[in-house]
Amino acid sequence: MTGTLFGLGIGPGDPELITLKAHRILTRVSVIAFPAPERGPSLARRIVAPHLNGTQREIAIRMPLEAGRFPAPEIYDNAAREIAAVLDAGTDVAALCEGDPFLYGSFAYLFARLSTTHRVEVVPGVSSLTAAAARAGRPLALKNEVLTVVPAPLPDEAIAARLQGRDAAVILKLGRHVGRVRALLGQLGRAADARYVEHATMASEQIAGLDEAPDPAPYFSLILVPARP
Amino acid sequence: MTGTLFGLGIGPGDPELITLKAHRILTRVSVIAFPAPERGPSLARRIVAPHLNGTQREIAIRMPLEAGRFPAPEIYDNAAREIAAVLDAGTDVAALCEGDPFLYGSFAYLFARLSTTHRVEVVPGVSSLTAAAARAGRPLALKNEVLTVVPAPLPDEAIAARLQGRDAAVILKLGRHVGRVRALLGQLGRAADARYVEHATMASEQIAGLDEAPDPAPYFSLILVPARP
Numbered sequence: 001m002t003g004t005l006f007g008l009g010i011g012p013g014d015p016e017l018i019t020l021k022a023h024r025i026l027t028r029v030s031v032i033a034f035p036a037p038e039r040g041p042s043l044a045r046r047i048v049a050p051h052l053n054g055t056q057r058e059i060a061i062r063m064p065l066e067a068g069r070f071p072a073p074e075i076y077d078n079a080a081r082e083i084a085a086v087l088d089a090g091t092d093v094a095a096l097c098e099g100d101p102f103l104y105g106s107f108a109y110l111f112a113r114l115s116t117t118h119r120v121e122v123v124p125g126v127s128s129l130t131a132a133a134a135r136a137g138r139p140l141a142l143k144n145e146v147l148t149v150v151p152a153p154l155p156d157e158a159i160a161a162r163l164q165g166r167d168a169a170v171i172l173k174l175g176r177h178v179g180r181v182r183a184l185l186g187q188l189g190r191a192a193d194a195r196y197v198e199h200a201t202m203a204s205e206q207i208a209g210l211d212e213a214p215d216p217a218p219y220f221s222l223i224l225v226p227a228r229p
Numbered sequence: 230m231t232g233t234l235f236g237l238g239i240g241p242g243d244p245e246l247i248t249l250k251a252h253r254i255l256t257r258v259s260v261i262a263f264p265a266p267e268r269g270p271s272l273a274r275r276i277v278a279p280h281l282n283g284t285q286r287e288i289a290i291r292m293p294l295e296a297g298r299f300p301a302p303e304i305y306d307n308a309a310r311e312i313a314a315v316l317d318a319g320t321d322v323a324a325l326c327e328g329d330p331f332l333y334g335s336f337a338y339l340f341a342r343l344s345t346t347h348r349v350e351v352v353p354g355v356s357s358l359t360a361a362a363a364r365a366g367r368p369l370a371l372k373n374e375v376l377t378v379v380p381a382p383l384p385d386e387a388i389a390a391r392l393q394g395r396d397a398a399v400i401l402k403l404g405r406h407v408g409r410v411r412a413l414l415g416q417l418g419r420a421a422d423a424r425y426v427e428h429a430t431m432a433s434e435q436i437a438g439l440d441e442a443p444d445p446a447p448y449f450s451l452i453l454v455p456a457r458p
Contacts, residue, residue: 007363009355016250019240019355023249070372100359103376108368115366122363124355124430126238126248130329134236134351137344139337143299144380144402146391147332151373162375173373201353 003087005114006094007101009125013202013220015050017126025094025123026051031086033059033079034096035106043220044096059083059093063106065219071106080113087118098220099127104151104172128220129170132197136207138224141168145227152177156184163188166228174217181223182210195224232316234343235323236330238354242431242449244279246355254323254352255280260315262288262308263325264335272449273325288312288322292335294448300335309342316347327449328356333380333401357449358399361426365436367453370397374456381406385413392417395457403446410452411439424453 006025011017018026026032026048036042042060061079063071086093101107101122114120129149133140141147146167150159152174159181163169171181178196185191196213198206198221206214210223235254240246247255255261255277265271271289290308292300315322330336330351343349358378362369370376375396379388381403388410392398400410407425414420425442427435427450435443439452 009359009363011248012353014250016253017248017353019246019248020252021243021245024245100355100363102362102368103359104370104372105368108371111366111368120366122366124241124246124359124363126329126353126355127359130238130332130353130356133331134238134329134353137340137349137351139331139334139340141333141378142337143333144382146380146383146387147378148391148396149370149376149378151375153373154375158375162377167377 001090002118003090003092004119004121005083005087006092007107007111007120007122008094008096009100009123010044010047010096010098011126012099012128012131012200013047015047017131017201018048018051019123019125022123022125023051027053029056029092029094031057031059031091031093032096033061033083033093035065036060036062037065038062044098047098048096076109076113080110083110084114084118097125100125103127128200128222132200132222132224135200135205136195136197136224138195138226140170141227152181156180159184160188163190163225168227169225171223171225173219174221174223175219176216178213178217179215182213185210185225190225193226197222197224230319231347232319232321233348233350234312234316235321236336236340236349236351237323237325238329238352239273239276239325239327240355241328241357241360241429242276244276246360246430247277247280248352248354251352251354252280256282258285258321258323260286260288260320260322261325262290262312262322264294265289265291266294267291273327276327277325305338305342309339312339313343313347326354329354332356357429357451361429361451361453364429364434365424365426365453367424367455369399369453370456381410385409388413389417392419392454397456398454400452400454402448403450403452404448405445407442407446408444411442414439414454419454422455426451426453
């Protein structure tokens with residue numbers, strides 16, 4: 001019997017915003033895997049640290065974690081190989097995913113490599129989008145409003161095209177793009193009601209108007225743009 | 230000391246997909262409030278039923294719960310008044326919200342009425358969007374893809390405008406609009422890769438290609454449209 005790979009959504013940062021299901025799986029598996037920067041500690045591991053018992057084998061998947069840079073396919077190839085060996089030995093693995101595994105998460109690349117050959121179960125999690133909205137006291141979308149999620153590294157024209165109408169929007173992955181996006185929102189007349197949210201639900205959380213957003217902003221930051229009335 | 234109103238995201242349907250935080254609050258408050266149809270049982274209450282101890286006072290907020298119909302403001306006015314009286318007596322209230330409170334949830338209307346006069350805390354939850362993606366094995370968005378969330382009751386032109394490009398999309402609140410939306414996706418060349426998901430993570434879950442989607446579909450159903458390569 002081969003093991004199961006769980007793609008565990010661990011939520012936006014507050015360790016209490018993990019689901020009962022992810023918590024149950026996390027505390028029962030004997031191997032966890034998680035994305036980690038090329039050097040230094042993993043944010044995903046830090047989020048679940050209060051729930052770990054210290055006996056689990058840990059597979060850190062080292063990769064570049066900056067806005068606009070994507071890890072080389074070989075990084076996922078190697079991680080998938082290492083995880084497959086554990087599964088083939090009959091052991092379950094929980095891959096930790098900040099927020100939700102299938103919303104801009106790197107788990108999709110492990111899923112693509114392993115789901116045809118192994119049992120893989122995806123456990124959805126609370127995303128940073130709804131966590132930011134909750135913390136800022138700003139509903140994301142109501143009634144029949146359209147909500148568009150736009151990565152900030154896209155070109156100006158691509159961002160503007162999604163913000164020209166009345167749709168609500170969340171602009172993600174700000175990083176060094178925060179000044180550009182702020183200027184663009186100003187030109188489109190959508191800056192006044194927008195809110196900047198960084199590290200929603202973490203101890204380092206910041207919520208501010210666009211004027212006070214740091215430049216550059218961290219990778220885990222976003223701008224909430226309400227629908228135009 | 231007045232009480233706190235908690236807007237509790239209770240997740241998409243599986244009772245185990247509630248967060249540890251929502252579970253803690255749910256099991257400690259003495260009053261819960263939840264949306265319920267004009268007649269019959271509440272889905273939100275059913276989702277959390279395994280976690281209730283049977284001693285809590287329950288406030289059912291009766292309202293029309295069909296795609297395209299929105300409750301009259303008086304329904305929220307009355308519910309807010311009833312909840313405010315409990316809070317003013319120093320008792321906390323947990324308002325149950327399917328999925329996430331601020332993503333197309335009716336909690337936004339209680340929040341608008343009570344957050345300026347009372348302590349209100351919003352606890353984000355797992356949304357049906359990411360739950361459907363997890364269950365269908367379909368990532369919602371990768372890298373710098375744009376993701377657009379479109380309510381099906383919108384006119385054809387409004388839906389088509391968001392689906393003409395390459396963006397990934399989720400089409401929500403299908404109800405009696407499923408045939409219309411299916412035809413539209415066909416015309417736009419986006420039907421083949423789309424997946425229909427109903428009641429994600431519930432016992433009644435259905436996942437199918439667009440051809441097999443029921444017509445009409447339930448309110449809690451959606452179509453996942455992947456980004457065009």
